[in-house]
Amino acid sequence: MKTCSFEQYVETEETNLKLQRRRTFEPKCTISIKGNVLSFIEKQAQRATDKETGGIIGGFGSAEEGTIVISHVSDGGPAANCSPKFFSRDTQYCQRIVDKWASESSGKIDYLGEWHKHFEKDPRPSFRDLQTLKEIARSPDYHVATALLLIIGSSNTRSSLRVFLIDHNGQCVSMDWQFWNKNLNT
Numbered sequence: 001m002k003t004c005s006f007e008q009y010v011e012t013e014e015t016n017l018k019l020q021r022r023r024t025f026e027p028k029c030t031i032s033i034k035g036n037v038l039s040f041i042e043k044q045a046q047r048a049t050d051k052e053t054g055g056i057i058g059g060f061g062s063a064e065e066g067t068i069v070i071s072h073v074s075d076g077g078p079a080a081n082c083s084p085k086f087f088s089r090d091t092q093y094c095q096r097i098v099d100k101w102a103s104e105s106s107g108k109i110d111y112l113g114e115w116h117k118h119f120e121k122d123p124r125p126s127f128r129d130l131q132t133l134k135e136i137a138r139s140p141d142y143h144v145a146t147a148l149l150l151i152i153g154s155s156n157t158r159s160s161l162r163v164f165l166i167d168h169n170g171q172c173v174s175m176d177w178q179f180w181n182k183n184l185n186t
């Protein structure tokens with residue numbers, strides 16, 4: 001896994017252009033998030049009062065298949081670099097976690113993307129975020145054709161959790177998400 005860095009959201013013309021350019025990337029996909037993942041992200045975000053925090057997310061399905069279930073989540077690791085405007089996860093630590101998820105699930109659970117916190121009410125990806133996720137979608141080191149980005153905002157609760165899908169061109173689509181319910185999803 002390569003290093004993955006984020007910076008705090010800065011409103012830029014480039015970001016807005018990327019968000020508006022949706023002609024060729026229109027994923028039709030149901031995204032469900034398990035309760036343990038939501039609780040973990042909320043708890044981590046609440047603790048990060050003056051610095052960004054984040055980690056990786058895992059699960060099964062893909063945008064191409066039309067269903068994604070996010071069932072696993074990690075913190076940034078002991079060597080994560082957290083500051084008020086920057087977050088960079090501990091790549092070796094996160095790689096070990098992905099390997100563990102895969103081996104414990106006989107390969108069913110794989111890396112899906114990234115999550116981190118923004119100090120804004122209604123969080124949106126920064127231009128740097130889009131660049132990072134584009135590189136992940138392009139990289140053969142990650143088993144995703146499109147990468148998921150979860151950003152939790154300043155409420156530190158799921159009410160400000162936003163989900164984005166980013167393709168290999170860096171095109172970004174804001175996606176609805178739902179609480180995972182085993183009666184509805186398998």
Ligand SMILES: [Zn+2]
Nearest residue numbers: 006007126129
């Ligand atoms: Zn960000």
